[in-house]
Amino acid sequence: MSTRNQKFVYKDFTYKLENGKHVVESKIARPEIFNKYYYLNTYSVDALMNSYLYASHPWEFNDSIDCSSLLWDFSNITKEIYYKFYEHYGFTRDPNFDLEEHYEKDKNQGYSSIKGDFWFFATNTTGLISLASSPINILMWSHYSSENGFLVQLDREKLIQNIFLENADLNNYCLRPIQYVKELDMIDVFGYDFNTPDVPFLYISNVKRIEWEYEQEWRLSIYKRNMGVPMSKIYIDTPDLPNKENRKIFYSKEAISSITLGKDVFSPLSCSKISDGLILEIKENVKDVPMLSFVNYIYENFNDRLYMCGEIEKSNKLLRSVEKISFEKLDLNTFRVIRHNEGFHI
Structure with missing residues (x-):
């Protein structure tokens, strides 16, 4: 059994890799019911009528530093680990790719290249679903439904049971409350001798500035293969999000405990x-x-x-x-x- 680190304690939250699963421990009680606020548009109506939640890529969030790779500190990465990453993902099969040159250049730029490449691969297999603990949050109704949308209330236990029954390609999930902080601290990815990159990724996908605390967000992470990355964020004239259909997480109607319509619907x-x-x-x-x-x-x-x-x-x-x-x-x-x-x- 590995003796390397598999957890990270940050303030009053603990981020862990436990038996191959992502785990977040906090003192916040887990609600029995979760709330999903929707604008009234084609996508939200389709999601309701076809019983699915859309697992977003971080680039689709309204907070540009939510789940940002900038929170990773790669300064303690070794040359050996650096080389293994690029060899594992096949970069060295390109005859024009000079690994030594790439390493030296990236080292001088704070390892921004490998952080971006690793983040790309991690987010291709991760989808994030934002849920709220309160059904009558005035700001949430204003910001996420414009008062003419609707709210779907989901029974926690039925939802979790459903997503495994309805999604055969689901590898895993993690349900946890967002940790709100005054300042966003970076995590030393290699200084803690983590067993895998899982814990550092779990951390950056779960901390938000305290300005967002009104949302009382709980986040459901979904892990599947090849869910796509919005390539239009990187390259011009490319599809916005290949494999977007793969980010739909289906559930049965029985998981819905109620629906609330906005006052101006x-x-x-x-x-x-x-x-x-x-x-x-x-x-x-x-x-x-x-x-x-x-x-x-x-x-x-x-x-x-x-x-x-x-x-x-x-x-x-x-x-x-x-x-x-x-x-x-x-x-x-x-x-x-x-x-x-x-x-x-x-």
Whole structure:
């Protein structure tokens, strides 16, 4: 058994490689329900109707330093390890590739080349899914759904069971809370004598600046082969993300505990008519979004676990609310919204 290091303790989080699996230990309690906020667009409706979560590449995040290779300190890499990396990934099979010259040049540039190459290979087999612990986070509704999107609540245990049943090519996963910090510290990849590069990668994919703490994010890492890297970030006139379909992580509808609609999801943009008594005539399509199909799908599958955001006045205060509703289908594109006077507010 190897005696080399397989964990990294950073503040009050511990990052480990344990029995071949990525593990993050913290004092944060794991929620029973996770929340996925969506804008109302073609991609989100497709994800809901086809029961999948999209496992993003880090370059698709809105935080440019989330999971950044700049957090890796390669200054203690040995020449032997450097050579083994490029030999393992086949670079030396190119007769024009001079390994000695490449090493000396990269060493003088802070090993930026090997960091980028290693990060490329690591992120090609990793997908990251952002989930939230709160279903009524005002900033999340504003920033990630523009108030006219929707929220999918997922049962943790059913989701984890589902992803293995529904994705035969899944190698592994890791579910953990994001660690929020005031400053981002680099990790010495070779100074700690790590057993493999797994722990340093797990660390950089899990720390974010404290400005993002309002998200209360939990991150689900998915590990599969060849999920693709957005090559357009490197080269001009290349496909945006080859193998993008391979980043879809499927689950069964039973994993969804509820759906909450944004307070502005029904408006003159999405409805031909809104009548007294909360009767809605739904447009068939709204800016390429199959709106009528979306509403019908919710009606047919989640009408018993459906909620809607709104506002409520209580004790002379205006509060945000989530209220239980259901649809009554009146004809092909007309629905009545039934309010059940159940829910909660903040």
